[in-house]
Amino acid sequence: TASTRCTGDGPVVWGPFETLTGIKSSNLGWGGSNIFMGGGATQGDGPAGFGKGILLDGSNDYVQMENYSDLQGSQPNLALALWVKRSSLGDHCFICKKSPGTTDEVYFGTLNDQIVLKRGTSIINSGIQFTQLNQWTHVAIQITAAELHFYVNGVRYSKVSNTGGSTSIGVSTPWLSGATSKNTTTTLHGAVDEIQIWKKSLTESQINAETRQSHEACDNSDTNCNGQTDEGFTKSSGACDGADADTCQQGS
Secondary structure: OOOOOOOOOOOOEEEOOOOOEOOEEEOOOOOOOEEEEEOOOEEEEOOOOOOEEEEEEOOOOEEEOOOOHHHOEEEOOEEEEEEEEEOOOOOOEEEEEEOOOOOEEEEEEEEOOEEEEEEOOEEEEEEEEOOOOOOOEEEEEEEOOOEEEEEEOOEEEEEEEOOOOOEEEOOOOOOEEOOOOOOOOOOOEEEEEEEEEEOOOOOHHHHHHOOOOOOOOOOOOOOOOOOOOOOOOOEOOOOOOOOOOOOEOOOO
């Protein structure tokens, strides 16, 4: 696991869940505070190379984050990402937040086993059918005022026009994973890990970096904020992995 991420530049929320104290784990993003396990959620094995994750029983388990002040108000840019493993199909919240009523401020998850973004009554479908069971998959979404980019295992599979503009985030309710409400009786059956929320745009290379244990991208910068640049990548005299500007032999 990388060190706590750069203030204002790394994720506001980052839950690697390596250490639990009772039902809480530290948020290693710059938003601080703790992340809580609700219902009967327990610690278990995460994706290979990522240590521990959180197991959800599909009955009343969930992960609860804070209502971070830095994520409130009108947000022109957001990025959400996590590892998820489902043991059964269904409509599942990956990362979501409701208003004090029943309106979805943000619902990133599945509806009819397709990955979607739902805000209020607006549902934007990625066109990605997500029916994998019992295997860890990294899923992410980049939300800008103009477009939505959907990623699976670090690869962008879908780009869709954003018809809703900026995302409006209220001040009264927490962010959740695995369930849309703390009072729900139907939740994701499986596991989640490495929950992350940014309030910025990310490049495809940066999204791809979050699928690596080092959290480092091949982009001539210190992506994981540990004081090193492009560690783990072999340098070349020129770009050799595609139409990119970096000088790494591996990357995106």
